[in-house]
Amino acid sequence: MVAFLLLSMGLPSGHAQDLQGPSWEMGWVTDVDPKYLVDLEEDWDLTGELVIYVANDGPAALNLALSYDFDEDGPFSFDGPEDIEVGGNSNDTFTVSITGKDAQTVRSFSPSSSLEITVLGEEKVGDSTVRSQEVAADITVPRMYRLIPNLVEPTSTLFSGSWVDFTLEVSNLGNTQDAITRGEATVRSCPHLSVSGLEQLDNTVVQVTNANGDNAVQFTLRLEASTSHQERTCEISIAVESEGDQTKRSSTFNVDVVAPVVEETTNQDSNEEDEPLLPDSSSLPWVSLFDVLAVMLVALMAARWRRF
Numbered sequence: 509m510v511a512f513l514l515l516s517m518g519l520p521s522g523h524a525q526d527l528q529g530p531s532w533e534m535g536w537v538t539d540v541d542p543k544y545l546v547d548l549e550e551d552w553d554l555t556g557e558l559v560i561y562v563a564n565d566g567p568a569a570l571n572l573a574l575s576y577d578f579d580e581d582g583p584f585s586f587d588g589p590e591d592i593e594v595g596g597n598s599n600d601t602f603t604v605s606i607t608g609k610d611a612q613t614v615r616s617f618s619p620s621s622s623l624e625i626t627v628l629g630e631e632k633v634g635d636s637t638v639r640s641q642e643v644a645a646d647i648t649v650p651r652m653y654r655l656i657p658n659l660v661e662p663t664s665t666l667f668s669g670s671w672v673d674f675t676l677e678v679s680n681l682g683n684t685q686d687a688i689t690r691g692e693a694t695v696r697s698c699p700h701l702s703v704s705g706l707e708q709l710d711n712t713v714v715q716v717t718n719a720n721g722d723n724a725v726q727f728t729l730r731l732e733a734s735t736s737h738q739e740r741t742c743e744i745s746i747a748v749e750s751e752g753d754q755t756k757r758s759s760t761f762n763v764d765v766v767a768p769v770v771e772e773t774t775n776q777d778s779n780e781e782d783e784p785l786l787p788d789s790s791s792l793p794w795v796s797l798f799d800v801l802a803v804m805l806v807a808l809m810a811a812r813w814r815r816f
Contacts, residue, residue, distance in 0.1 A: 530566025532594070533641065534629045537561050537601055540645035543622050546584075546606055548650050552614040554583075556606035560627060560643060564594040573632060576604070578625040583609050583617040584647055586625055606647065612719055614649070615683050622646040653752030654682040655714060659744070659759040662731065668767045669735035676709075676746055676759075679717040679724040687751040688712045698742035698765065700734040709748065731763060739767035
């Protein structure tokens with residue numbers, strides 16, 4: 509009786525072992541330790557590939573049903589085969605491609621976080637799963653730095669010997685916090701025009717700017733024109749340097765410098781003020797010098813005639 513019971517207990521165990529069949533293994537070919545970093549372009553287009561191997565130690569072909577589990581609210585889309593067949597005593601691989609969703613969703617995903625994908629392989633007999641294995645990996649994005657300056661032109665007129673204020677706005681269109689190392693101003697065509705206030709940009713932290721423009725920083729700068737500045741159009745360019753990638757990006761606008769009008773008097777006006785005004789013509793008879801001398805001679809002879 510004891511022998512019969514032992515034999516009965518041993519049969520299901522052996523039968524289950526036969527159903528499971530020879531062993532197989534699934535694992536990563538791609539290096540995913542500690543995370544897999546996708547490739548990210550400046551237009552927020554991302555790509556990546558995860559390669560997985562299946563080692564079949566049995567003599568018969570192995571057929572696996574594959575499924576993928578991940579958070580669909582994340583920025584990644586995954587695409588891989590639904591099943592794979594691996595020959596007996598051989599290895600094979602399959603690839604899961606990674607693409608990104610829209611640019612704003614990708615940019616809003618922090619590079620300090622990650623999204624897990626789990627790949628499940630199931631060996632089935634009919635509708636029953638004989639054996640299954642799964643592998644998992646954390647997916648993340650690289651850090652992108654992009655400080656973008658934008659200049660707002662002054663609304664007031666800039667005269668020689670005066671100044672006007674204007675606004676510089678800096679947005680962080682990357683996916684991680686950045687800082688302005690320093691700011692630089694370039695003035696073209698106007699050597700007597702200068703920009704002041706750039707020191708306030710040094711080491712200013714700029715948080716990621718969202719789609720609504722939140723977290724952009726603003727600075728008030730000043731244009732100063734010397735008294736000797738001539739009337740002309742000047743080009744102003746302000747560049748900011750990113751601490752994250754040491755890249756300089758700039759914004760430019762034109763400003764007109766107006767010289768004051770100087771009123772000058774002509775020589776004719778000056779002479780008219782210094783000399784007395786004389787009439788151009790007169791209605792009195794004109795007496796010549798000869799007539800005056802003749803009258804004096806007649807008067808002198810008349811006087812002498814009276815003495816005699």
